[in-house]
Amino acid sequence: MTPTEALTWIQGMFAANRYALTPHAQQRMRSRHIRFDDLRLAAASATRAVLQPANDRWRVEGGRDMDGDDLTLVVEVRADVLIITLY
Amino acid sequence: MSTDGPLPIATDALEACATCGSKSLNRSGRTEVVRAFDVTYPVGGGGYSQATYTFSADVPAAVCGACGAAYLSAEALAAGEYLITRELVARGVGGGAAAKWLRKSAGMTREGLAVLLGVGPERVAEWEQDRELVDRATLLILGDLALDAVEGRTRTLDRLRVVDTPPTDVVHVRAA
Numbered sequence: 489m490t491p492t493e494a495l496t497w498i499q500g501m502f503a504a505n506r507y508a509l510t511p512h513a514q515q516r517m518r519s520r521h522i523r524f525d526d527l528r529l530a531a532a533s534a535t536r537a538v539l540q541p542a543n544d545r546w547r548v549e550g551g552r553d554m555d556g557d558d559l560t561l562v563v564e565v566r567a568d569v570l571i572i573t574l575y
Numbered sequence: 576m577s578t579d580g581p582l583p584i585a586t587d588a589l590e591a592c593a594t595c596g597s598k599s600l601n602r603s604g605r606t607e608v609v610r611a612f613d614v615t616y617p618v619g620g621g622g623y624s625q626a627t628y629t630f631s632a633d634v635p636a637a638v639c640g641a642c643g644a645a646y647l648s649a650e651a652l653a654a655g656e657y658l659i660t661r662e663l664v665a666r667g668v669g670g671g672a673a674a675k676w677l678r679k680s681a682g683m684t685r686e687g688l689a690v691l692l693g694v695g696p697e698r699v700a701e702w703e704q705d706r707e708l709v710d711r712a713t714l715l716i717l718g719d720l721a722l723d724a725v726e727g728r729t730r731t732l733d734r735l736r737v738v739d740t741p742p743t744d745v746v747h748v749r750a751a
Binding site (some may be wrong): 506510524527 | 588590593606609637644648675
């Protein structure tokens with residue numbers, strides 16, 4: 489999967505709510521008061537996906553939250569679900 | 576992935592725990608969406624005091640039987656946020672963090688809210704960063720905007736917009 493294909497795939501999965509949040513991601517959301525709509529907007533406005541070869545996860549970068557602040561997502565792509573691990 | 580018809584909740588598609596790799600996932604489990612809100616409020620003698628309100632919403636989750644890690648779906652997250660918004664409004668919690676939560680629940684940017692309330696965007700930032708206390712009237716409007724949005728109404732938004740655009744012509748009204 490190329491980075492462009494990955495970004496398109498990931499954005500489609502976010503738009504369809506096909507993701508699961510890990511406990512670590514939930515903790516980060518709690519401490520930073522990140523909302524459901526922040527995730528949705530950050531994914532939709534992301535401009536690139538970068539593969540992290542060490543753990544096979546994608547950094548989804550360039551996206552912005554509801555306040556226009558940068559919000560980077562780190563996701564693991566599984567067959568029918570994205571696992572969101574970190575922000 | 577098919578997009579025909581309603582999609583199953585994403586956590587149902589998890590085959591194994593992403594933390595420990597165990598396949599013993601309980602898809603009927605529960606977890607909590609927790610958010611804490613610091614509130615600064617005035618006390619006698621011109622001083623201020625602080626309190627923290629913590630809200631915990633119980634929502635469905637996939638829970639690993641081996642390590643206990645709980646995975647939250649988008650739907651469960653949204654449901655948890657809805658419950659927290661409702662409780663924040665019902666309990667009249669003030670303060671910057673709550674104001675920011677309610678604004679986001681209303682789906683509004685700082686600039687959008689500022690225009691609606693007839694204040695500068697810096698004023699909204701000051702409220703949300705606890706540099707200025709949010710007055711009761713603003714808190715009430717924010718609560719109504721947030722509840723309307725999460726419950727699919729636009730009543731408060733419509734009324735605020737009307738206030739900003741008075742009729743320019745004669746308006747005839749008649750009682751039934």
